Amino acid sequence: MIPTLFGLTLPFLILAALTIAGAVAAALLRNLVHCALSLTITFAGLALLYLNLDAQFVGFVQMLVYIGAVAILVVFAILLTRGAGMPEYRSFSSNWLLGLVLAAATFALLAWAVTLSLPASAASAAPAVTVQGIGVALMTTYVLPLEIVAILLTVALIGAVIVAMPEAKSAKSPSAGKAGAQ
Amino acid sequence: MTPLAGFLIVAALVFSIGLAIALTRRNAILVLIGIELMLNAANLNLIAFWRFGPHPEALTGMMFAIFSIAVAAAEAAVGLGLVIAYHRHSKTTDLDTMTRMKG
Structure with missing residues (x-):
């Protein structure tokens, strides 16, 4: 039996932490190449979450399309626009606080809806x-x-x-x- | 917390982080990255609902996610092509100084 924490399995928690950490790093890092690499970590974490959900085909499609193609495309775009290294202008928009508040409000709304409305359904057989x-x-x-x-x-x-x-x-x-x- | 709720919370977090990237960063490529993250969060929702729904053998949610991945790939190609074309023209990827796209 897989050990669980708050009703969630340990592999899921590890993959979720990996995915979220990659996304947060992409949001906060200043060097664009580092952002692209942490984005790749997020894509890989999502692919592993798909595998965890018994969606093997979608998981491997995610690896091929996102890690194989989109991440490479992003790196090429960064290098072609000379975005590597430290940016010449400030990384964050002047009204970054408003954007952050909007994003946090969106997450609060979604999390509130998820925790309120879901029935306690157990996982069916794969x-x-x-x-x-x-x-x-x-x-x-x-x-x-x-x-x-x-x-x-x-x-x-x-x-x-x-x-x-x-x-x-x-x-x-x-x-x-x-x-x-x- | 049920497993489905866990997946939905993770998808909501990824969506919000993508939204925050798209709203707060000044580089056009990073805004595209934020949009990609939001699309990925929607895909995770689709797959989670497919897996924990009453009829996972119907493949509907999985097909939706596959088509969504294809559309997202097309969007990334066109968006990054636009950014490269704009940079060739105006030598910047700063969204605060991108005020016109007319050649």
């Missing part, structure tokens, strides 16, 4: 979910959302490349004019 079952569901019940997500991902990736691409036309014309003047 559902037998296979990757085959997920694939069959994606190809039958959820085939329309799957196609829409495929189109969305294609459009988003092409759009991201076009947005981040150097403006070839406007960059060329001043240099061409300069060359003509010389």
Whole structure:
């Protein structure tokens, strides 16, 4: 039997502490690269929480997509915008207190609703979910959302490349004019 | 505290920290990170409700989380592309000085 504390299992408490600690570090650290690394810890903690919830497929998808792709993307964006090292301007907005109060109020509201409204339901037996079952569901019940997500991902990736691409036309014309003047 | 309540409290904490990052930090990349954290908190809620709900074999919550992860990945790609394009144009990622996006 797994030891419990306040009705919560010890692995859950460790993973929750890891996730929250990573998120808090991302909020407080000043160096952007450190923020990205602590964000990766939070993503890993969430993936392990999914595994703890018997959602193996989602857990590994979380590891692939977030730790493998989004975290790398964030680090690339930080390095491409020369955000590494200490920032030249103050890290926090001038009205940071208002934002903090709003976030704390949101958490208080959510926690109040959670503790007030939930029935004391015990965990049922672990559902037998296979990757085959997920694939069959994606190809039958959820085939329309799957196609829409495929189109969305294609459009988003092409759009991201076009947005981040150097403006070839406007960059060329001043240099061409300069060359003509010389 | 039931296990479901524990997961929901953790999700609420991650959501609030993401909201605090998005509201208080001045760097545009960190604001995107905060939005990613909020989306992740929603995913954790979906998975927790799927696991402790009456019909976990129906896969609905899990499918919702998978599609949500895909949409979040697209959002991150477009958002970071926008930040890089803005930085190329104005040499800053400071949100307090980002007052116009017209080229």
